[in-house]
Amino acid sequence: MAGSKHVAVLMGGWSAEREVSLRSGKHCADALERHGYKVSRVDVDRDVAEVLARLKPDVAFNVLHGRPGEDGTIQGILEILRIPYTHSGVLASALAMNKPVAKIVIAAAGVPVPQGRVVTRSEAAKAHVMTRPYVLKPTAEGSSVGVFIVTENHAHPPQELTRPDWPYGEALLAERYVAGLELTCAVMGKEALGVIEIEPATKFYDYEAKYAPGGSRHILPARISPNIYQQVRNLALTAHQALGCRGVTRADFRFDHRPQASGDLVCLEVNTQPGMTETSLVPELAAHAGRPFGELVKWIVEDASLDR
Secondary structure, three states, X not given: OHHHOEEEXXXXXXXXXXXXXXXXXXXXXXXXXXXXXEEEEEEEOOOHHHHHHHHOOOEEEEOOOOOOOOOOHHHHHHHHHOOOEOOOOHHHHHHHHOHXXXXXXXXXXXXXXXXXXXXXXXXXXXXXXXXXXXXXXXXXXXXXXXXXXXXXXXXXXXXXXXXXXXXXXXXXXXXXXXXXXXXEEEEEOOEEEEEEXXXXXXXXXXXXXXXXXXXXXXXXXXXXXXXHHHHHHHHHHHHHXXXXXXXXXXXXXXXXXXXXXXXXXXXXXXXXXXXXOOOOHHHHHHHHOOOOHHHHHHHHHHHOEOOO
């Protein structure tokens, strides 16, 4: 019974996505309380193992975005403490968070990915590392944090890369820019949900477009042909399974739909800890599939386990 279960909602942390995680966490915790669960809201700090050992929850609902909640670290702590937890396990989380490695794994399973390579920050700051247009992104961040789209009009690489206080690591992933539509598809358990088309109000689907009200327009179902729609769903499920993911994930795609264009459909990444705020995509996709937000978070809690 829901009322007999004590759920620790893990949120916050110290990544670049802390504020989004706090919003996601509050949204989930409020919904779980409405469903009768006993909820402890945990703003995760370095003493999280001690806090959880003291709380002794039945389930840890992981709503951390970025490190340490999305890279396998918190999952390892929960395995040691033997506290059942939500979403993906240690290996799947670590794999999906490392974008270059995740690309190798899902490409081997037949999921198309954009051409790219890993470069150093100094290399990327000195000269163009690919033919323009291309994208530069940190190898292990989410929410489009630290991402640059380098167009034909950019004579020089992004000068922000030379900042002495650059916080996103020395390795960057450079990828060919794929023009066209931004699409996303969630997987819930063993089922791919619908496909959303995203129209950002800004130049691309960046942090503000993701989380600011009015930052983007979500079109559900996406305005694509039925065969492409189904292809996106199949690829999202294939990527989820290839990485060994559990619970809920969200895969992001680009589809070059322009007339006389390549028709390329590529998977950009798989998010093992997708946003759960009021403007987030997964709750919208779940609602479209007949699961309102309260039912979604209840399903996630009941799906929690160890050895994921």
